[in-house]
Amino acid sequence: MIATESTHAQADPPQGVTPLVEMISIEKHFGGVRAVNGVSLDLYPGEVVGVLGHNGAGKSCLMRILSGAMIPNEGRIRVRGRDVQIASPQDARSHGIETIYQTLALADHLNAPANLFLGRELKTRFGNLDDARMMREATEALRGLNPNFRNLSDPVSRLSGGQRQVIAIARAIYFDVNILVMDEPTAALGPSETAMVGDLVRRLKGQGIGIFLVSHDIHDVFDLCDRIVVMNRGALVGSHRIEEVTKDDVLSLIIKGALPDGWAPRNSASLSARVGVAQ
């Protein structure tokens, strides 16, 4: 906890801007195992925060709590300064929190439009599914991400990994999204598709959307993120502006749970510049 607060001081929030989301003293334990141990984390408009850590460090767990897929034992979540209850994925969505899961969470037997609109299907006046409109809008949304997207009426189990990823992304950004959680969005992708995701992150950032990017790939994180937070054994062990740390510093945080001995901010001058970026 103490470590968490002191690292927060190193990446202090911009004055006068309400965070999009604040997770406050979140605890989640399974029996005796403390998967998330008193973590506080916030996210500002237009900010991309990389969430790093070993497997089992608690980062996925923390993100699942924000997505409503998991309910914390303790802690509060505030969205735009207001306390909210997130007890289900529906709750999270109603607060503009969308998630791209590592597993993509697609129903294999349904086609792309049915997956894109799953859980919030468009209906006609009589309450019937409006498949024609869903097909139209899905085509537009998917081709917006990948102009060559086709086979929209096929079950998504027949589509390539890249196409499936595009559906998962389209589903997250198609609706009113304020806060986007991306769990390993590039793990299954080739280089060109990874670049597409990078472009997308920058575009969404420009629209003022806040993004949590959970990743193993430290290079991706340095390319895309404004700030990184590192989790180790359920605790937050570091929160730093990307300019003040090196990749080695981050690796040290991931592996040891602490910065290298004698560490000092690499480039503290740039700290003041980022408030402008955030807006």
Next chain:
Amino acid sequence: MSQVEKASAEPLGQRGRIEGVSRLAQKLAALVTLLALIVAFSFGNPAFLSINNGLTVLLQTSIIGLLGIGMTLVIVTGGIDLSVGSVLALSGTVCGLLIQGGLPVVPAMGLGVATGALCGVFNGLVITKLRITPFVATLGMMLIARGLALQLTGAAPISRLGETFGLLGNGALFRVVEMGENGFPRVIFPGVPYPAILLLVVALLAAYLLRRRQLGRHIYAVGSNEDAARLSGVNVDRTKIAAYALSGGLAGLAGMVLMSRLITVQPNEGVMAELDAIAAAVIGGASLMGGVGNISGTMIGAFIIGVLRNGLNMAGVSSFIQQIVIGLVVIGAVYVDQLRNRR
């Protein structure tokens, strides 16, 4: 990305079309099997093709069909409902007892169907809230409902339920009857039996539910990938409970039809009916893994079983051999389905 996709999109599209064709081919194959059975049986015995026998098949199949429709909804969610045969008996029993107690036939039948739906809701709650697998939960209900039916009636049939009670199972639309010169009624046109009309209406409604309603979409989604459905905001528990409630309600309705046809409530009716229902769904292409299945397939499956039973009966094949044949057909149908999916 565009280059990668361009290269892979064409073969994928090709494969998609071929599989779409093969899926249609499978349904056609089932339909052809059904027609082949009919042709074969009518060569064996000309009476097989008579209108009266056709009506018998329709009546027999209406029970399997109603149960099979409910079973399809449950199987598509990735579950199974072993309780439908017992629930059919319990619903009939409740209805019979209510009529004996002085309630008119129509509300009594309504409450009989409601009893079935209630059993289904109970199944759904046990599965979703107690997290007990569908197989075990509905096995429990199979024993509970059968036990209840036997306990309530002392295992004795309930008869003398009145002529109106027999109308649903024995009546027909557009039946033309003429009084013969000898004073006996002569049936000119036997009409369309009410159970067949009921089956058609229920099948159309169920197909509409699965294809055009949100609940139907969610039933497929839950069976396809339950976690994905939950994370996408689908209320998985409610979807499952609805599927089991519909299956129970349709079992109740099948109970009304069957008991009405006999004009007697038999607490022993419907033993092993769940297996016919499962067989109908599976022959029709439903996958016990969930996410796959449809009403038209199940209808074809139900008619294959109905025609097989009837045809073998008329050919004088013993009911023991019939069981063997139907068992082999179920295994064969699933094997063919697997071959299709493995490709």
